[in-house]
Amino acid sequence: MAKTVEFKTKVEPFIRKKLEKSYPRHTFTPKKLPLRRKRDGTYAVHEFDAVSEDNSIVVSIKSHSWLTSGGNLPAGKIGQIYQSLYLLNLVDAKTKLLVFTNRETYEGFLAESDGKIAEDIETKFYPLPPELQGVVNKVHKRASKEMSRK
Numbered sequence: 001m002a003k004t005v006e007f008k009t010k011v012e013p014f015i016r017k018k019l020e021k022s023y024p025r026h027t028f029t030p031k032k033l034p035l036r037r038k039r040d041g042t043y044a045v046h047e048f049d050a051v052s053e054d055n056s057i058v059v060s061i062k063s064h065s066w067l068t069s070g071g072n073l074p075a076g077k078i079g080q081i082y083q084s085l086y087l088l089n090l091v092d093a094k095t096k097l098l099v100f101t102n103r104e105t106y107e108g109f110l111a112e113s114d115g116k117i118a119e120d121i122e123t124k125f126y127p128l129p130p131e132l133q134g135v136v137n138k139v140h141k142r143a144s145k146e147m148s149r150k
Helices: 006-020 075-090 101-111 130-149
Strands: 028-037 043-050 056-063 095-100 121-125
Touching: 006 028, 006 056, 006 095, 006 130, 028 056, 028 075, 028 101, 043 075, 056 075, 075 095, 075 101, 095 101, 101 121, 121 130
Parallel strands: 056 095, 095 121
Antiparallel strands: 028 043, 043 056
């Protein structure tokens, strides 16, 4: 399995810093938040990639590439993005963001999901600097090689 630790240790902190510039009165950290009440009265929780200190802004960060190595729509990646949208829909926050770091994925998903995203969830594109994008590209390449061997 391709190591994706680079996303947690490099990409997500970079995006959190960008969010702090976009929302200057806030700092962002990964955080577990309650979702919906379960049958037993407790709450289900999910860890989001970036959450403001007052929990008013909740963010899911996606660094997927778009088309598969065969040039097809990436059904699995699209499913993961919809899963993130679903979880964002379940959290109580004033601002809910789905942030993409890849322009093709951002534009492709917006076209694919037109009319299918809850109105209270915003999508944004935050580009990565070239050196960080290079790290992401290497991870995607390793993952693609692994999948082609299966």
